[in-house]
Amino acid sequence: MSIFTYHLVRTSYWSALKAIAFPPVPKNVKGLIHAECMTAMTLGSPVFSPSRMLVREIAVFAQWENEVVIDNFLSENKLGRILAKGWYTKLSFLRQWGSITGFKIPTEMSEIESPEAPVVAVTIARMKLPEIPRFIRWGRPVEKQVRDHPGTTLSLASIRFPRTVSTFSIWKSQKEMTDMVHGHSTGHQSKKHVNAMKERNRKDFHFEFTTLRFQPISELGEWKGQKNFIPNLTNKN
Template sequence: MSIFTYHLVKTSYISALKAILLSLKPINTPGLIHAECTTVMTLGSAVFSPSRMLVRQVAVFAQWENEAAIDHFLNKNSLGKIVAKGWHVRLTFLRQWGAISEFEIPDELLESDAPDAPVVAVTLARMKLPEIPRFIRWGRPVEKLVRDHPGTILSLASIRLPRTISTFSIWKSQKEMTDMVRGHSAVPQPERHADAMKERERKDFHFEFTTLRFKPISEFGEWNGRTNFIPDSK
């Protein structure tokens, strides 16, 4: 079974630009199935705020044939050596909604039946460019909901211009995440996510969109001065 990783690193402007422009390719990265390299954004920040797009911070979401390929990338690949200075989590697939090209998503669902188990959620969307203003209108309230939710341990967004947008979040428990999705959380305006999904069903913002749910299996390194984001991950 393949394994997924999510990496975060703060680096120089030049290294960050190279990571985005010269994306990882399976042809020159042994064991890589597909990777998305994006620029980190602050969830819920104003569109034209300096904190909206953090150009020195890079996120890499990747699928690998096995863990040996991940280790080879981090130790031998030029971008991998930069990424290795940050933080990453290794993930096993649980469930998918929607569809996205290039990744090889398993057909079977491996949904955990443990509502108290921590989970990681990744969304990945290819935007319809004329729909971006409408997407921002509906999306920013959801960003604030996820950012401020007591069930999240770490949450962020990222972008690869002109049309790829992604989010990443670590949740204390599967139940807290699903309650948020369904609008059942005990927070102000809990229906923000559910309302945005209804609007997407009415008229889609994207030509490709998926939400992926994962079981975190291990984490490495440090992000923003912190380690051990995953509960009971030791």
């Protein structure tokens, strides 16, 4: 069974730009199925602001054949050694909504036993370029909703020009995440996600879009001086 990873690291401008321009590909990295290398962004920040595009901060979301090849990549590959200096989590696939090319998403879906267990959510979209202004209008309120939600311990967005945008969030419990998705959370922002999904169904922003849910397996490293973002996880550094 394949395994996924999500990596965050702050590096030099040159290393970051090189990773975005020349991401790892399966033919050059043993055991890699697919990887998306993106520039990190602050959720909910103004579109034209220094915090929106964090050029030196890269996010890598990848699918691998097994855990052994991940460890080899982090110790032997040039980009892997950079990523090993940051923070990353290994993820076991649970469910998918929508579809995306590149990854080989398992067809068999599963659920975690307890609604109180932590989960990780990843979204990836390939944008229709004319729809970007409309997407920003409806998407930024949802970004703020996720960013400010008490159920998240880490949340961010990322982008790879010109079309790929993504979000990543760690939730203390599956219940808190699904309550947010269905508009059952409390507060004035509770319907932002529901309303944005209605608008997307009316006229899609993307030509490809997927939401992926994972059970975290392990967590290693630090991000911005912090670690142990995933609650109730025994495999931590």
